[in-house]
Amino acid sequence: MANSPSAGPGAPPAPGAAPSGKNLREGGTIEPVREILWGSSVGVRKYETPDELPAELRKLIVKLMVVQADTEFASIQQHRPWLDHAPTLEDRWIEARIVADEARHGLQACRILKDFGEEGQVWIDELLAKKEGQHKLDAFNMTFDLWADVGAFTCLVDRVGVYQLRAFQECSYGPLARAMPLMLSEEQLHLNFGANVLRRMVREGPKYAGTPEEAQKAVRRWYPRALDMFGHSNSETSRKAIEYGLKRWTNEEARQRFIAETSPILEKMGIEVPPSDFDRRIT
Ligand SMILES: [Fe+2]
Ligand SMILES: [Fe+2]
Numbered sequence: 001m002a003n004s005p006s007a008g009p010g011a012p013p014a015p016g017a018a019p020s021g022k023n024l025r026e027g028g029t030i031e032p033v034r035e036i037l038w039g040s041s042v043g044v045r046k047y048e049t050p051d052e053l054p055a056e057l058r059k060l061i062v063k064l065m066v067v068q069a070d071t072e073f074a075s076i077q078q079h080r081p082w083l084d085h086a087p088t089l090e091d092r093w094i095e096a097r098i099v100a101d102e103a104r105h106g107l108q109a110c111r112i113l114k115d116f117g118e119e120g121q122v123w124i125d126e127l128l129a130k131k132e133g134q135h136k137l138d139a140f141n142m143t144f145d146l147w148a149d150v151g152a153f154t155c156l157v158d159r160v161g162v163y164q165l166r167a168f169q170e171c172s173y174g175p176l177a178r179a180m181p182l183m184l185s186e187e188q189l190h191l192n193f194g195a196n197v198l199r200r201m202v203r204e205g206p207k208y209a210g211t212p213e214e215a216q217k218a219v220r221r222w223y224p225r226a227l228d229m230f231g232h233s234n235s236e237t238s239r240k241a242i243e244y245g246l247k248r249w250t251n252e253e254a255r256q257r258f259i260a261e262t263s264p265i266l267e268k269m270g271i272e273v274p275p276s277d278f279d280r281r282i283t
Helices: 055-082 089-114 118-129 147-167 174-207 212-228 236-243 251-269
Strands: none
Touching: 055 089, 055 118, 055 147, 055 236, 089 118, 089 174, 147 174, 147 212, 147 251, 174 212, 174 251, 212 251
16 A cells, blocks of 8 residues: 555565654654645645634534544444454454454544534534444445455455545644544554455355355445445535645545555455446445
8 A cells, every 4th residue: 555654565664764754863853744735725834723724624624523433433333243253263353453443543533523622522422322324324334244244344445444544644634634644554454354354265265264255245245335435526525625635635536546456456366346336326
């Protein structure tokens, strides 16, 4: 992935190298990016508190953080039944790690919401009360019936999550920009795990868990929901988010990048990639 901190494919970071690629010397500092990097206010200092935000941007951040937190809490509910049913001990441990990571991501999004005072707290209370099936996005209202669903969800839906987070990297709202690096590195582990589950299911079949057919079926079930998650192609919200320096890509740009990245990964496993218009609900 493009956000890998290492110097090249497979190369470990140089000793003492900071994640940004700059060397951290004794007594030195790494300069944080302080200015807005794209949109209509390039070069202006980033927003650091809700009070500084233009009303429209404030509304946009609250809306996006509510959706972000909702997906994190929903996925905990989805993973929960597999905590003690995953096929191997290592898979159970990774499931527990994923649930802990998603809880931390939910907490992080809620901390950002909390800064918005009463308005944020009302959203947090609502988010914490949501049950299975009550979530905003369809992908988070579906159950993991088979282990193949866990593989396809983490490989595909978590990968969309990574695109959503990468779109916020170095964004114009400082607290959000600073939350990204850790969330991204954790999400990367989730989607690598998902790809591995599918790969093993295809190669090893029941010797590991499930069958190649189950892996293929799960991809057909989750792939359209993953593509839907990017939102409408001509979304006014996504256009505004770019203008405010909040998101880097339009919904459609991000969706096309996802398709280009995912297709070779699945094909290499021997899994057929569904056409991009198959079973879609949001285009
Ligand atoms: Fe997450
Ligand atoms: Fe995740």
